[in-house]
Amino acid sequence: MIITQKRELSRLLENVENYRSFFLIGCSECATLCGTGGEEQVKELTGVLRGKGKEVTGGIVARTGCQVLGTKKELKEHKEALDKTECILVMSCGAGTQSAVEIFEDKAVYPTNDSLFLGNMTRFQMFDERCSLCGECILDRTGGICPVTNCPKGILNGPCGGMQDGKCEVSPDINCAWVRIYERMKKIDRLDEMRETVLDAKSWSKGQKPAALSTREKKEKK
Amino acid sequence: MSFRETLESGKFTVTAEVGPPKGTAIADMIHHMELLKGKIDAVNVTDNQSAVMRICSLSVCKIAMEQGLEPILQMTCRDRNRIGLQSDLLGASVLGIKNVLCMTGDHVSAGDHKDARPVYDLESVQLLKTVDSLNNGRDLGGNEMKGATAFFQGAVVTPEANPLEPQLMKFEKKIRSGARFFQTQAIYDIEKFRGFMEFARKFPVKILAGLVVLKSAGMANFLNNYVPGIKVPREFIDELKEAGKENALDTGLSITARHIKQLKDEGVCDGVHIMAIGMEDKVPVILERAGLL
Incomplete structure (x- = not known):
């Protein structure tokens, strides 16, 4: 999921100081799990804005905020409130914010969160990053642990000289990705493969921005 | 004889290190180079060591050549x-630089520009492959070049790494990717180093033992606590303590000299790489005490 974090309220208020009326859009997926854009947070921000003398015309928790057409449909029944709104606040990720920008061509749209990373949820509201969406997966070569993401240097061929007792030179809170890969390869009896494999320089063109993908069959196109 | 010829001849080879300064004042650095001239086989020029921004290695390698030293370009x-x-x-090749040491490099978080974007498009193993490819007239994209390089390329290994096996696997990968010589992370325990050399001798590469000069017991403790891959045995820390504050540095120089002499006399490895870290002017004293001058 996409991990988000609330921005400083002062920054948000500075962003929107020239607007009087707001409509809030949360998201029932990642932002709800992150505690940044669920029912509770939409209610909370509504209260904060009203406390600052602002008008809040309404708000929803979109089912999937990055799904442009679906979100547009969900917003239809709020047309009246939206017509009276100057500014949309999006309480999900950068993708959700840009859905709103597409939907509301002539309204101001601001994010209430910073989007941090693609994360795994390890405990309630605890997340860590395991995949960088690099465009070309190498997990088949590295025992299922991604060094592009888990090693701060993204090294593809073994631990660097900064590894100390299995920890990373960047922080003792980081376990060396290559020691983890080594331990895993040992457990699944693939150490010989690890010794033999030299991974070539990665093709970063596979992750070139902005990425786009269509898997629609041609016949579906109108 | 060049650094490469010296190593390949089997003669015990000595390299030292010069760290480029931050800023354009290079008088001290040139003075250090003058002191090293004629006393070592090559000088490593570090590449923004510890991720601290300084003069680039390439320019300082050129200056080293002008000062009569053969440089090893750290990259x-x-x-x-x-x-x-x-x-x-x-x-580097067209400037006449013959040797390159390929490293991944300390992370920017260690340095003085912590907000910099770290690149790591390649890493040490892939950089070695790249040098090998340039030596064969092709770039990494497979494009043919007009004129190939002729580098003598080396790499780094940490014999005291814990756990050691993944480090040794990487050592093998570096050799398969073209590394011809290795300069090790600092070692102090010669007996343990012998164990590493037993493994390394299976491969057709030259090994220079890395030696970091100890200035004090405090520095030794710092290395043990904060620098990955370095283990200073208790006996040396005690020796530095006993020497007292005033004589600690002199004792540190003697320890390094003793190690050089032992490594050479007992044929443990092919040479040494002396990292004096800010005390380049003391390198001649070390070499004298080791019986190499």
Whole structure:
């Protein structure tokens, strides 16, 4: 999921100081799990804005905020409130914010969160990053642990000289990705493969921005 | 004899290190180079060591040549992508730089520009492959070049790494990727180092033992606590303590000299790489005490 974090309220208020009326859009997926854009947070921000003398015309928790057409449909029944709104606040990720920008061509749209990373949820509201969406997966070569993401240097061929007792030179809170890969390869009896494999320089063109993908069959196109 | 010829002849080879300064004042650095001239086989020029921004290694290698020293261009993958690295390698080649030491490089979080974007488009193993490719007339994209490089390329290994096996696997990968010589992370325990050399001798590469000069017991403790891959045995810390504050540095120089002499006399490895870290002027004293001058 996409991990988000609330921005400083002062920054948000500075962003929107020239607007009087707001409509809030949360998201029932990642932002709800992150505690940044669920029912509770939409209610909370509504209260904060009203406390600052602002008008809040309404708000929803979109089912999937990055799904442009679906979100547009969900917003239809709020047309009246939206017509009276100057500014949309999006309480999900950068993708959700840009859905709103597409939907509301002539309204101001601001994010209430910073989007941090693609994360795994390890405990309630605890997340860590395991995949960088690099465009070309190498997990088949590295025992299922991604060094592009888990090693701060993204090294593809073994631990660097900064590894100390299995920890990373960047922080003792980081376990060396290559020691983890080594331990895993040992457990699944693939150490010989690890010794033999030299991974070539990665093709970063596979992750070139902005990425786009269509898997629609041609016949579906109108 | 060049650094490469010296190593390949089987003669015990000595390299030292010069760290380029931050800023354009290079008088001290040139003075250090003058002191080293004629006393060592080659000088490593570090590449923004510890991720602290300084004069680039390439320029200082050129200055070293003008001062009559043969440089080893240290090259990390932290600050340049594959285009930048290859371009600098070609530049080094036409300036007459013959040796390159390929490293991944300390992370920017260790340095003085912590908000910099770390590059790591390549890493040490891939940089070695790149040098090998340039030596064979092709760039990393497979494009043929007009004129190949002729580098003597080396790499780094940490014999005291814990756990050791993944480090040794990487050592093998570096050799398969073209490394011809290794300069090790600092070692102090010669007996343990012998164990590493037993493994390393299976491969057709030259090994120079890395030696970091101890200035005090405090520094030794710092290395043990904060620098990955370095283990200073208790006996040396005690020796430095007993020497007292005033004589600690002199004792540290003697310890390094003793190690050089032992490594050479007992034929443990092919040479030494002395990292004096800010005390380049003491290198001649060390060499004298080791019986190499």
